[in-house]
Amino acid sequence: MITRSATARYEGLGKTGKGWVSTQSKVLDQSRYGFNTRFEGEPGTNPEELIAAAHASCFTMALSFALAGAGHSEGTLETEAKVKLDQDGAGFKVSRSDLKLVASVPGIEEAELRRLAEEAKANCPISKLLNAEMELEVEVKAAATA
Template sequence: MFTRTASARYVGLGKDGKGWVPTQSGVLKDQPYSFTTRFGEEPGTNPEELVAAAHAACFTMALSFALAREGLEEGTLETTARVKLEKDGEGFKVSRSDLALEAMLPGIDPARFAELAEEAKANCPISKLFNAEMTLEHRLAD
């Protein structure tokens, strides 16, 4: 159906290397990444941050469409994804993605909201991509 692309370039090796990530759309244009943007505080991005952004966006859009199918016409959804990188033998792995959702949805039954949120978590394409534990916290604001 669709193929989207991003690329990565890394000059130098290991901790001394520096990388850049551009995306097909141009929204990221040679965004820097390196050991220190991943494990330190240097400005730039890192793979886990990009995965977290993708998961939050995908889940939120999936839930938005599910809510529209339910007949809702207005509301606000804000999701934060926390992607955990941890040691795995000699390397690392992304072990989980924890979603936290704040929603303002006038007139929805809280039980139905929770059901739709869980379905979106399980079925958004980025969730299906992960081979990691995922959690979802959600709060329906007044």
């Protein structure tokens, strides 16, 4: 079992409060967040952005391992995740996380790439955690020839 951690601190309450979030690795170290960074576009982070980063990186790594397991030895994968936050009655909910993959993998058939990408989307740990609606868009780029 692997355990990772993050901490969040919030001073003040509601819209006037200010928060800081840090990760175990210190990639985030007292990064600012709050109402203004979440809903008003001020500098800092927000939970949805962090979920998007986690989903994009988890899916991309899962797909890279699936491709390696299928015998591919090189390629480039770039994924954008867009996490949607919607009003849900009196509160909010993360309703979906859509992934857009741009892939260049020499020697792969497009159908195989799409199949492996769908499997990675369904099986990466963050996809399983989210259990939200997800869409995967795949763009296949021609692999550079030597």
